[in-house]
Amino acid sequence: MSANSADAAARVDVALVKSGRVKIRYPAELLHDDGTRITVRAPWAGDGVRDFGFVRFEPGDVFTEYYWRDRWYAVKEVHTGQGTLKGWYCDITRPAALSGGELVVEDLDLDLWRSADGGTVLRLDEDEFAASGLAARDPHAAEAAVRALDALELLARGDGFGNLLA
Template structure:
């Protein structure tokens, strides 16, 4: 079952489930690289089967995502590289803290509820973009769960501050 504290063994294949309500959830396999009970690192190929032009970057088959999740932080950070290893940038999702289901009857999985706010940091650190703030406003979260909405906005501010101060190296170390 899930206690959020179970650790995942490096080399294990898990399912990552991004809860996107009211939109359909996104689920894909990933390989665990690290888990200390707080910080989980997984690696996965881009889950799409066609390129997706985001306006600031194109995500495409063959891209490799090194994804960092935390059981107590309200965000995840995903380093995006081409299949040849060239870094594209970092895509950050503001989320509820990660929950790990290590003893699932199916394969182990990691679940994280997306709160609609995102941040992009380009590989050369010249582009720092706050994304989907309109979706966040339209979600009604501020009215339904004002404390959660405040935490989400504070997390986006924290990510932006890190991006302006040289990036995410300090939190991504493992």
């Protein structure tokens, strides 16, 4: 295998789908795939700075993203460009699918944030989740999403994500 084809094999496009449409697509470096968990690294893919009030995502930030084929969430470890840990942003999603160099993840509106020091844990976008109508359209998915958020919150308020991401 040539260096170019090795480089190509280590790249994936992450496609975040919301409400049946691709919300954002970005290239990422494939770090690991054990058949269940997929780990990628990518720079902040948003336009400019996104200030949530509790954290700012900005150009230069680096995201190490963990996706599972059998779990209803993704965990994104966020560092500054200089390597300082900001925290973990967690998306509640359907299980991820990797095929042909594309990692597809369906966002289910619920999110969780844990600061680097563990002092801040926030459940996010519960109003968007309720307004999405998922509970009426797909009660199984809605229940799985809420269970996933509860499980992540327990980890975040406890010892954090170290064991989960090891």
